[in-house]
Amino acid sequence: MKKLMRSICLVLATVMLLTCLVGCGDEAAPSATESPSGFATPTPKPASDDPGAEGGEEASGSKIKIPDNLPRYRIGVMYYTFTDKLGSQMKNALDYLAGSFNVEFVYIEATWSSEAGIAALETTLQTGLDGVIAVTSGVPFVEACKKAGDVPCVSIQIEPIDEQVAKEMAAYDNYLGAVCENDFQVGANAIDALYASGVRNLGIVGLTPGLARSHDERIRGVKAALEKYSDMKLVAEDYTMAEYSKSISSFAAAYPEMDGMFCSQGVEAIYQTMNTEGLIGDVKLATVDISESTGDYFDNGTLVSIAGGQYGTTMIGFAVLYNYLYDGTRIIPDTSVTLRRPFVEVKSSNEYEQYLKYVDSSIPVYTVDEIAAMIHGFNPEVTFETFTKSADEYSLADIVSRHSGLF
Amino acid sequence: MRATAETIDIQEILNRKARRKDLLRNIIPFSGLVFIFVFFTVVTQGKMLSSSNLTNLISQCFSVTIVAAGASFVYAHGGMDFSIGPSCGVAQLVAALIITRSDLPIWLAIAACILVTVVTSTMVGATSAYLRVPVFVVSLCMRAICSGILTVGIAESDIAIDYARFSGFNSEVLKAVVLLVVIGVSYYLFEYTSLGKYEKAMGGNVVTAFQAGVVVKRTQIAAYTLMGLCVGIAGFFQLTRTAGVTGGSGSGLEFDIMVAIVLGGFPMMGGSAARLRSVIIGALTITILSNGLVLWGLDYLLVNGVKGLLFLIIVAITYDRTNQNQMNFTSA
Numbered sequence: 093m094k095k096l097m098r099s100i101c102l103v104l105a106t107v108m109l110l111t112c113l114v115g116c117g118d119e120a121a122p123s124a125t126e127s128p129s130g131f132a133t134p135t136p137k138p139a140s141d142d143p144g145a146e147g148g149e150e151a152s153g154s155k156i157k158i159p160d161n162l163p164r165y166r167i168g169v170m171y172y173t174f175t176d177k178l179g180s181q182m183k184n185a186l187d188y189l190a191g192s193f194n195v196e197f198v199y200i201e202a203t204w205s206s207e208a209g210i211a212a213l214e215t216t217l218q219t220g221l222d223g224v225i226a227v228t229s230g231v232p233f234v235e236a237c238k239k240a241g242d243v244p245c246v247s248i249q250i251e252p253i254d255e256q257v258a259k260e261m262a263a264y265d266n267y268l269g270a271v272c273e274n275d276f277q278v279g280a281n282a283i284d285a286l287y288a289s290g291v292r293n294l295g296i297v298g299l300t301p302g303l304a305r306s307h308d309e310r311i312r313g314v315k316a317a318l319e320k321y322s323d324m325k326l327v328a329e330d331y332t333m334a335e336y337s338k339s340i341s342s343f344a345a346a347y348p349e350m351d352g353m354f355c356s357q358g359v360e361a362i363y364q365t366m367n368t369e370g371l372i373g374d375v376k377l378a379t380v381d382i383s384e385s386t387g388d389y390f391d392n393g394t395l396v397s398i399a400g401g402q403y404g405t406t407m408i409g410f411a412v413l414y415n416y417l418y419d420g421t422r423i424i425p426d427t428s429v430t431l432r433r434p435f436v437e438v439k440s441s442n443e444y445e446q447y448l449k450y451v452d453s454s455i456p457v458y459t460v461d462e463i464a465a466m467i468h469g470f471n472p473e474v475t476f477e478t479f480t481k482s483a484d485e486y487s488l489a490d491i492v493s494r495h496s497g498l499f
Numbered sequence: 500m501r502a503t504a505e506t507i508d509i510q511e512i513l514n515r516k517a518r519r520k521d522l523l524r525n526i527i528p529f530s531g532l533v534f535i536f537v538f539f540t541v542v543t544q545g546k547m548l549s550s551s552n553l554t555n556l557i558s559q560c561f562s563v564t565i566v567a568a569g570a571s572f573v574y575a576h577g578g579m580d581f582s583i584g585p586s587c588g589v590a591q592l593v594a595a596l597i598i599t600r601s602d603l604p605i606w607l608a609i610a611a612c613i614l615v616t617v618v619t620s621t622m623v624g625a626t627s628a629y630l631r632v633p634v635f636v637v638s639l640c641m642r643a644i645c646s647g648i649l650t651v652g653i654a655e656s657d658i659a660i661d662y663a664r665f666s667g668f669n670s671e672v673l674k675a676v677v678l679l680v681v682i683g684v685s686y687y688l689f690e691y692t693s694l695g696k697y698e699k700a701m702g703g704n705v706v707t708a709f710q711a712g713v714v715v716k717r718t719q720i721a722a723y724t725l726m727g728l729c730v731g732i733a734g735f736f737q738l739t740r741t742a743g744v745t746g747g748s749g750s751g752l753e754f755d756i757m758v759a760i761v762l763g764g765f766p767m768m769g770g771s772a773a774r775l776r777s778v779i780i781g782a783l784t785i786t787i788l789s790n791g792l793v794l795w796g797l798d799y800l801l802v803n804g805v806k807g808l809l810f811l812i813i814v815a816i817t818y819d820r821t822n823q824n825q826m827n828f829t830s831a
């Protein structure tokens with residue numbers, strides 16, 4: 093009887109597994125038209141192997157034509173997780189582009205462990221990728237792509253550790269460069285905003301150094317900006333993993349003079365803790381990453397600056413890669429130099445409403461037409477300067493002016 | 500005379516049952532590995548068996564298998580260590596600092612890397628043995644200490660080493676050789692020397708082992724030292740593979756080892772049923788599982804759920820229920 097029960101349990105588990113698999117094997121990667129994206133998905137173009145085919149529709153509002161018969165590309169995209177706010181925005185933005193550019197995106201979740209990330213990348217490359225966009229940087233990443241058959245790759249969001257590593261990476265033919273947000277600048281800008289709002293006793297809460305280079309850069313920017321203001325004092329700082337709530341509670345208890353805070357990541361728990369600790373009205377906040385409660389805290393005067401819109405970098409990373417895949421155009425001439433882009437900074441309730449409408453909405457920060465206009469094969473005028481100009485202009489006002497007719 | 504014949508018959512039946520059980524115990528752990536390998540070979544339409552994937556598998560299973568071989572001595576006597584990952588990170592930090600900030604030869608960096616993990620692991624074992632503090636508490640403290648050191652070490656910046664200079668260490672052939680040597684030496688020590696036998700005896704019953712003449716504390720510490728040695732070796736190869744040290748260096752290694760222990764059917768409390776091959780099989784299984792799920796092209800949203808189901812099936816196949824049956828029998 094026992095053996096029978098055991099066998100039944102095993103069979104049931106196997107059936108559960110197989111049932112799962114019927115619908116989720118190779119077909120799990122969403123096709124462009126079926127994209128679960130939060131962004132409206134444009135009509136896909138039919139697949140073809142003819143990269144030079146002409147005759148496509150003219151992109152609305154521009155003279156750029158996307159050919160009808162685009163070759164099919166399979167691109168791997170590696171990020172820590174696609175289930176958090178930024179990860180899902182990145183995925184949605186790429187899914188939005190997938191149909192129009194006839195691309196299948198393969199999403200790879202890397203962990204905080206570098207070795208696990210490399211292992212995941214190596215294995216995904218075995219499935220046959222035409223290109224890789226990865227939130228990682230370093231020679232092993234480029235080497236893994238080279239080993240898999242010189243697969244072209246682009247780094248996003250994370251810069252090479254130093255110039256030496258950047259040069260080593262640039263020595264690889266398959267490396268197309270790095271496109272990153274300017275985390276240092278966003279940290280510095282946050283301090284400027286806090287100072288302008290009257291903050292003089294600052295607390296800093298951040299991620300453990302070394303876990304995410306982007307967070308470390310933000311903190312460096314904060315520290316550098318602090319040196320500008322002799323009457324602004326750093327009263328407390330804590331970098332314990334991602335335990336932001338605990339840090340804020342401790343600050344509230346130990347530093348009643350603290351009147352402003354910078355958090356390297358604007359998770360929801362920060363707002364709740366500020367509420368429970370009675371800091372609303374007394375402590376101003378500047379942070380990065382927009383979440384559900386952001387609007388409320390602009391309304392009650394707590395937030396003075398918040399930065400978001402990083403997923404635009406992923407779209408630009410895609411454009412850099414697609415340029416190479418389509419007709420071999422290398423956008424970044426010196427790949428040891430990072431193409432830096434600003435964040436979208438929001439400083440008031442009104443701007444936050446615009447952010448929701450134009451950045452966190454059904455149309456991403458770059459439309460299909462705008463990305464198509466960055467592809468040399470569709471628009472021969474595209475150069476590196478096109479990308480640097482786009483980066484220099486990237487802001488809330490820029491997105492509003494480009495997209496005001498779309499809503 | 501008749502009674503003696505009956506006794507002999509009963510003894511013969513018991514011997515036969517014991518032989519059968521022993522045979523099953525030898526075969527069953529392999530079945531989970533075989534199941535997962537065949538499963539992924541089928542669903543990936545043979546991609547699993549491609550030569551490039553097989554060489555990738557060597558690199559991917561290297562760290563966890565090496566550390567699992569060392570950890571088997573600790574788990575055999577009922578011990579554990581939560582500090583493996585962070586101490587591996589600190590060892591990589593020290594080696595990276597030697598490589599980047601001094602002109603000392605590479606072998607010294609390797610030695611320092613191994614020394615760090617040997618010292619931290621030995622300290623965990625010794626503190627637990629001599630201060631009589633539960634080992635999981637000591638290892639949690641060591642984990643915090645090592646995490647702290649790693650954080651301070653990279654507070655200014657992650658540390659990168661020259662990938663090209665150490666590319667030889669990323670050769671799959673070298674890794675395969677090191678893997679075989681470590682497994683071979685561990686197998687000999689575990690199965691054929693008094694050290695391995697003492698560890699298992701302590702896992703079975705530490706009081707009995709003590710009364711039988713086992714120097715319990717020394718044997719316990721030796722297990723941690725051996726594990727530290729293996730963590731150090733794995734750590735240096737991890738450093739050359741990732742070409743740098745970050746806050747995430749070494750992270751998660753201890754949990755991979757625990758999963759390998761369970762998947763391989765190695766008894767969590769140690770004892771005479773502990774077999775080195777179980778942890779090796781477990782380590783290979785977890786590597787093939789991670790590799791296969793990615794090769795298969797499964798949607799990332801489903802990976803954890805499917806991984807859990809596969810774990811359940813493998814554990815159902817491989818778990819050693821000998822003691823459980825005895826407990827059920829006793830309670831009945």
